[in-house]
Amino acid sequence: MLSQLSRRDCLKWGSTGIGLYLIGSNSPQWLAAQQVPPDHQLIVRTETPLNAEPSLDKLLEHWITPTAAFFIRNHGTAPKIDAKGYKLTIDGLVEKPLTLGLSELTEQFGLHSVTATLTCSGNRRTEFNRVKKVPGVQWDAGAIGNAEWRGSRLSDVLKKAGIKPGAKHVWFEGLDEITEKGETFPFGGSIPLEKALADTPAAPGCLLATMMNGKPLTTEHGYPLRTIVPGFIGARSVKWLSKITVSDQPSPNHYLAHAYKVITEDTPAAVDAAPPIYEYPLNSIICSPAPNAMVSGERLTVRGVALSSGRTGTRIKTVEVSADGGSTWQSTRITSPIRDFCWLHWSVEVPLTPQTQSLLVRAVTTDDESQPQETPWNMKGYQYNGWHKVDLKVS
Ligand code: MTE
Numbered sequence: 037m038l039s040q041l042s043r044r045d046c047l048k049w050g051s052t053g054i055g056l057y058l059i060g061s062n063s064p065q066w067l068a069a070q071q072v073p074p075d076h077q078l079i080v081r082t083e084t085p086l087n088a089e090p091s092l093d094k095l096l097e098h099w100i101t102p103t104a105a106f107f108i109r110n111h112g113t114a115p116k117i118d119a120k121g122y123k124l125t126i127d128g129l130v131e132k133p134l135t136l137g138l139s140e141l142t143e144q145f146g147l148h149s150v151t152a153t154l155t156c157s158g159n160r161r162t163e164f165n166r167v168k169k170v171p172g173v174q175w176d177a178g179a180i181g182n183a184e185w186r187g188s189r190l191s192d193v194l195k196k197a198g199i200k201p202g203a204k205h206v207w208f209e210g211l212d213e214i215t216e217k218g219e220t221f222p223f224g225g226s227i228p229l230e231k232a233l234a235d236t237p238a239a240p241g242c243l244l245a246t247m248m249n250g251k252p253l254t255t256e257h258g259y260p261l262r263t264i265v266p267g268f269i270g271a272r273s274v275k276w277l278s279k280i281t282v283s284d285q286p287s288p289n290h291y292l293a294h295a296y297k298v299i300t301e302d303t304p305a306a307v308d309a310a311p312p313i314y315e316y317p318l319n320s321i322i323c324s325p326a327p328n329a330m331v332s333g334e335r336l337t338v339r340g341v342a343l344s345s346g347r348t349g350t351r352i353k354t355v356e357v358s359a360d361g362g363s364t365w366q367s368t369r370i371t372s373p374i375r376d377f378c379w380l381h382w383s384v385e386v387p388l389t390p391q392t393q394s395l396l397v398r399a400v401t402t403d404d405e406s407q408p409q410e411t412p413w414n415m416k417g418y419q420y421n422g423w424h425k426v427d428l429k430v431s
Pocket of ligand 1: 106107108109110111112154155156157209210211212223224256257258269270271272273274275276
């Protein structure tokens with residue numbers, strides 16, 4: 037039986053050819069809603085599944101990215117879930133498996149706030165194409181955003197379930213269904229148990245988030261529940277979360293066991309040998325001026341964002357810009373809050389000469405890791421973090 041809301045939505049979406057899905061007992065009724073949110077401020081890269089990113093100047097407007105300007109990365113169709121029947125299960129290597137509705141989760145474990153930047157491992161993928169074309173969503177550098185997430189602490193829920201000896205990984209499974217090479221499976225993945233339990237005032241831990249920027253999650257961003265794993269690539273922050281399994285092994289889900297790995301040849305042996313990507317890399321990009329902008333005058337204001345690597349305890353030490361092809365570098369000024377697992381905004385004025393052809397940016401962390409000039413090419417186009425270059429037209 038469909039709920040009133042679902043029945044109405046079904047008729048609405050049915051007339052536009054969008055399908056209805058019913059799933060098993062723990063699963064609520066849901067509808068596939070594949071549409072760009074009406075108020076979005078995004079460039080759509082693919083419509084089905086929906087993948088969209090803001091233009092880079094949008095990233096500068098707010099340190100906390102408004103939801104309408106926050107990139108969307110979907111591997112399948114976004115399920116529209118009726119929260120009333122929704123249940124989260126926690127099983128595997130636990131003393132006491134749990135099944136929790138949304139209100140039980142909040143009542144028992146409270147709501148905690150974590151501000152964290154989410155970025156896709158494929159962000160800046162198009163820059164690999166300079167070497168050799170990489171398949172996949174052709175992201176510019178906008179698959180990144182910083183939001184205030186609210187929800188229950190994953191560590192509290194796991195402790196309540198009681199972690200059994202031998203547990204090493206925490207698996208997540210979503211309610212979306214993805215069909216690849218004739219097989220249909222949910223999006224999922226896992227994180228090491230150590231990361232799942234790492235919760236300190238200095239390094240805020242993982243959330244089972246119900247809210248983004250003070251409002252319930254939108255369908256596109258995982259309503260009614262998603263994980264947020266600060267410091268890890270976006271793929272580990274599983275949307276439409278339905279199941280958590282504690283295990284002695286990493287998740288066998290495709291998006292942990294096969295995809296999201298840095299490989300240079302696509303053979304089963306190469307995929308098996310490569311470790312899953314967890315942390316995102318140190319990065320910085322120029323958001324203004326835009327590529328090929330016409331600029332004039334003696335000085336130019338350059339602005340952008342930088343994100344330290346997702347390693348716990350690492351922060352940005354400097355962000356430097358060069359207006360002469362990398363011969364000299366100028367330190368930038370930080371213009372936003374500086375927080376663990378969050379991007380920062382920077383700004384600098386550089387001299388402009390008729391010889392200025394481009395701008396470059398690079399960042400260095402507090403443990404002296406520098407962005408590489410180029411990122412070595414890989415087959416799936418992940419983790420690009422070479423110096424970001426913006427060409428200019430000087431008049
Ligand atoms: N969770 C589910 N269930 N399905 C997905 O396709 N995409 C992942 C992650 N969680 C995905 C998912 C990827 S690759 C990224 S980068 C982030 O969600 C993007 O989150 P956003 O769409 O809220 O920006």
